[in-house]
Amino acid sequence: MNYFFNKNGPLISTYFVIAIVFWLVFLIIIPQLYMLDLSFRPNLPPLLRGGPDDVHTLTHYKYFIFGSETSDDPYNYVDIGVFFNTISTAIFVTIINLCFCYPIAFYMAKVASPNTSRLLIVSLIIPFWINELLRSFALRILFAGEGVINNILLGTGLIDSGINFIAMDVALYTGLTYAYILLMIFPLYNAIESLDKNQLEAAKDLGSSTIRTHWRIVIPHAKAGIASGCTMVFMLTAGALATPVVLSSPNTYWFTQLIYQWFNMNDNWSRGSAYSILLLTVSVVFVLLMMRIFKVKIGEIIR
């Protein structure tokens, strides 16, 4: 701390400390703690808040598991189903994303000339100047029953009747994968970039096949980048709202859509909070799991 102050001077150091503390305390810790507390309280009209009925309760978490008391089902199949579907789809999307981005990142970092790789980076970034909602609608146009892809396939005679990409959730998967591609590519790119090219040549010289070189040399070297990319993509995918709203099939629900409903349409903030906390918990567990699997420390992930 002393070192930090001496290095940056008192003015800048004070600014940093205040900015970081403000950001952490007011924008993250306090609202989250408030949400956590809210999730354990009954949903009361404003007048009754702080009154004798405002006690800590597990009712919202019970609701998530057992459903409403008036329903016949022993468990809340719908919400639990949506929850696990969201998580497993997010994992699936993360894996697809990794498989898709790894070759691109490797190509940019180690194969392409500096100019080509700059060009690639720019052409990856530019589409993201367009806002997420618009990008999702563009994909909808592409995948719709009367959409571009169907028209092309029908026109060339490859298929006889239109394929319902939306109902099959192909559009949703594509949209979610594409939405956070940069957050996968850049950590991977940074990690692979720092690998000494001689390592690749040495492996090749020793007789290693391309796949084995990746498996034994590149991937172990890039594991912090992989963990970092997977974590971010998973969290953002699981927490995405706009893309699922636009692209999911009518009978697919994303967990964030449920949260949104509780907060906004049903005006039940405490249940919304409980559902948010559930999602947050799973995300944190996922991060810890990634760190475990890739044997990396939190500092390496954030790098």
Place this chain on the structure above:
Amino acid sequence: MSADVELQNVSVTFGSFYAAKNVSVKIKEGEFFSFLGPSGCGKTTLLRAISGFLDPSEGKVLIGGQDMAGIGPNKRPTSLIFQNLALFPLMSVADNIAFSLEVRGVGKAERRKRADELLELIALTGQGDKKVHELSGGQRQRVAIARALAIEPEVLLLDEPLSALDLKLRQKMRTELRAIQKRVGITFIYITHDQGEALTMSDRVAVMNEGELEQVGLCDDVYDFPHTPFVATFVGENNPFYGKVISVEGDMVKVESHGNIFSAKAGKIEDKHIHKFSNGDDVIMFIRPESIFIKNENNKLDNNFIAKVNTIEFEGNLKNIYLSINSNMNVRFSVPNAVDTSELSNGKDVELTFSSQKAIVLPRGSLAVD
């Protein structure tokens, strides 16, 4: 097993730039062969052409008599040691050494056995479980050698592997490398910009300049009979005397330079032929610092000249004495440290002497250092 390597008119171009130009050389099997040249002269480029990381733009690379065109680095009987070693930092020392066996599907126990054998060869017995970063510079060096030897290559290629080490370690590693080469008996192709390294370790050297081979030969031949002014000045130290031929008698040439007349041997053009000079030719006569002596009763040789002492430099075992004949001709010679130089005060004229047998005349050409 060991193989010979032949380069036939090999050229490598980057755009219109020739990094290697028409290089032809035959490296014998089991030989310790060095390419020696200043940095940027194309040594690494040649080595990459031999190992298969780049294809020559023209010419052929033959290993064991077989044309290597279209054969990748992982399929050639060569093994390359990189300038920065390129050890795998996330693997243990034993895994590094046995990597080439792992990729060939050799079982774990067998790999470990082979790694242990190689660790013994490089005098690192029992250190297989360490991580690379736990080793010292010299130990890493040896691990890189062991890793390259594990595939039992027929030719080992070494790209300035000692350049990162400090002087003492470098000298120790020279001896060690030479000993390892003798033990395994395979062809070593070594590249370096350090002439001391090349001369102490190699059977033969090839001196390179700007992508071309200037001279190939035994170390002492290259040192004693340089074929070009570049070789004369790049390999070891030399005093270039610019001058004109005034007479030729057999292989002895009389040269007039800076008001002195010297007699010297005509330099060689190839191993068997010497340069033919005629009167009036512009030439350079070379005489090495260790072949010049202060003239006295015991030391009277057939060439003599007078020069003024500028500085005396102490270099441990030697003393270097810098003198000038006139304002644009400087000379340097060296004497063992034990020799008394108290009479050589700065600014004093001294008479020096050298043998015509030690002086070599070559046509004018570019020098390594000006």
